[in-house]
Amino acid sequence: MPEPILSLEGVFTDIAQYHVLQGVDLTVPAGEVTMLLGRNGVGKTTTLKTVMGHWRAREGRILLDGTDIARTPTPDIARMGVGYVPEDMGIFANLSVEENMVLAAVTGPIDPARRDWIFSVFPPLKTFWSSAAGNLSGGQKQMLSIARAMIEERRLYLIDEPTKGLAPAIISTMARALRELKAQGASILLVEQNFSVAKALGDGVQVMDDGRVIWSGRMAELAGDAALQERLMGLSLEGA
Numbered sequence: 001m002p003e004p005i006l007s008l009e010g011v012f013t014d015i016a017q018y019h020v021l022q023g024v025d026l027t028v029p030a031g032e033v034t035m036l037l038g039r040n041g042v043g044k045t046t047t048l049k050t051v052m053g054h055w056r057a058r059e060g061r062i063l064l065d066g067t068d069i070a071r072t073p074t075p076d077i078a079r080m081g082v083g084y085v086p087e088d089m090g091i092f093a094n095l096s097v098e099e100n101m102v103l104a105a106v107t108g109p110i111d112p113a114r115r116d117w118i119f120s121v122f123p124p125l126k127t128f129w130s131s132a133a134g135n136l137s138g139g140q141k142q143m144l145s146i147a148r149a150m151i152e153e154r155r156l157y158l159i160d161e162p163t164k165g166l167a168p169a170i171i172s173t174m175a176r177a178l179r180e181l182k183a184q185g186a187s188i189l190l191v192e193q194n195f196s197v198a199k200a201l202g203d204g205v206q207v208m209d210d211g212r213v214i215w216s217g218r219m220a221e222l223a224g225d226a227a228l229q230e231r232l233m234g235l236s237l238e239g240a
């Protein structure tokens, strides 16, 4: 198993009076795609937001390549090479696709080679480069959201439900983009409810319930064990 690029150790996060994360322990091995699975409302999004510093852990350690970032400001976490794709996409509707991308590049101007690679992965972003992001289709907005995280090479991507509500052809485009990222050596922590996508992309799996990780292992093991899927998530990956 490769060294972890990210480890959470005993992370507790409160939102208002709610104890949402209740001692999350998880690791993301370098160069792997780690799926974060679990029923609705168990704390997957809160886990990503806590890593990114949008919510602050009350307790616990968040180690990025061994450095504790639990108290690090979010912009510094981004500059340390963590890209975040939020569930609500986080794009600026009134700005053009280009302006959205320029704002997402945290270390300097956009590298033209990187931009051309993104155009090859998501061709509509080239077509609509000067258009307002608010006028894009739902799938194109999701492409822009992922492209914003990809505009600079990151060590770790935190991606929240990138295929939610999308048509199958666009889901394939997303899956291809994530595979290309991985092929470049990036590590990815991915929340994904579409199990055929999860199965196709995931190397490792962490399953959450009630604010904790209740199972971790290899995707091949979970995908091949219907009883385990049922026990962990009340769902079957069979036939997905």
Ligand SMILES: Nc1ncnc2c1ncn2[C@@H]1O[C@H](COP(=O)(O)OP(=O)(O)OP(=O)(O)O)[C@@H](O)[C@H]1O
Pocket: 015, 016, 018, 020, 038, 039, 040, 041, 042, 043, 044, 045, 046, 047
């Ligand atoms: N801003 C908030 N205020 C109050 N409660 C919140 C807030 N954000 C999340 N929660 C609660 O925290 C719990 C975990 O939410 P979270 O979004 O992390 O779950 P999730 O596993 O990502 O779920 P889903 O799959 O539905 O997105 C839920 O009970 C949710 O209602």
